[in-house]
Amino acid sequence: MSKPAKQDPAAPAFAIVQPGQPGQQPATPYGIAHRGGAHNPSVEALRAQFGAAILRHEVTWGDTTVYVERAKVGEICAWLKADPSQSYEYLVDVTAVEYRDHVRPIEVVWHLRSLKHRRFLRLKTELPKDGRTPLEVPSVWGVWKGADWLERECYDMFGITFAGHPDLRRILLWEQYKEGFPLRKDFPMRGRFSRAQQLTNALAADPEARYSMEEISIAEAYGDLPADVRQRLTGGEKVGE
């Protein structure tokens, strides 16, 4: 049996594994700075297209956040999706942030992803908490249909209205919920009413008055389905290859 080779005392105790080949960009980025770094090239394109409507941008953990003017959100999103140099075809999330601060504004956040260009972009717009500014932003439902429920959830939790949304109702809480918007910082954790009052309100909600107990069959929904899905339903789908 040979003795194990004596370790060089100058060498590190463990090898640092470098992913990918030397000189090649790793598949999973690592060692990213908290602040700063290269930003998404869409920022320049947005500034060239919209000018003053793009307020500022910052890079956090390698992701670019662009602060935009509230009124221009719909226009900017439509352009970001339609322009072939951007083509953000996937809306990941719509949400909002309120900070534990009386002055700092509420932010509405859109997370966009371009599958074509492999880019991620975060759009933000600020709604000041001065009591005069309405908590309202344009809906992007016309751009991405997936925004429907995301905006409803944002409305349900923060009370932010999305102008142009076709069906802005509460989605997680029931529709007769009267206590306000739970993720706002002025909302007490246990709600505003007493437990007995909350229970009375909850039991008074008649689910059958608003929700159908029957499941919608695929035949009933046929007219609303997109053309390619209808094609698959009528022609039958190929199983396997």
Added chain:
Amino acid sequence: MGLIAKPDPATAVSYNPQAQEGWITTRLDFLVNWGRANSLWPMPFGTACCAIEFMASAASHFDLARFGMERMSFSPRQSDVLICAGRVPFKLAPVIRRIYQQMPQPKWVISMGACASSGGMFDSYAVVQGIDTIIPVDVYVPGCPPRPEGLIYGIMMLQKKIMEERMSNTAIRDEIMPDPTSQLYIPPSRIDELSEPFGNSVHQTRSMP
């Protein structure tokens, strides 16, 4: 008093030794309770992780079939015991109330786990602080979640409770009707008392002043 087979032929009224007939003498209370306690059909109302433990109890290792409970009744009309496994948000309060009201008598309720029994760690705006504020509960099973042995112990306690019922006491089978205006069947002050924060959650009132 238990089941007694084959009484003494000399004292039996019309015992025919040729026919080899079996005889059982018992009390009606005992016979009815024995039948009910050993064929409880559960209505599973699983909303959270307790339901996973409940499924484990029903599966072959712990085998609820030993207690006559292998037939999960997903229709409240054909069930005897409602097992609420998991937290119940206020949005589900009218649903579990409706399910309980649809169950025919005799019916019992097991509240499985900390959340169903008291709201557990979810002392928030969205969660019912114990299902006993909505429906009457027979057995509370503590735990987060309780192990299958715990649930089975609770079921055996329920069986013991059923065995002690007397048919002469008709009141226990009366349907408890809620107050028509508030839909509550216990006074609001009692509900607030049951829902009082306790332990560490007393200090958690996070909202911006």
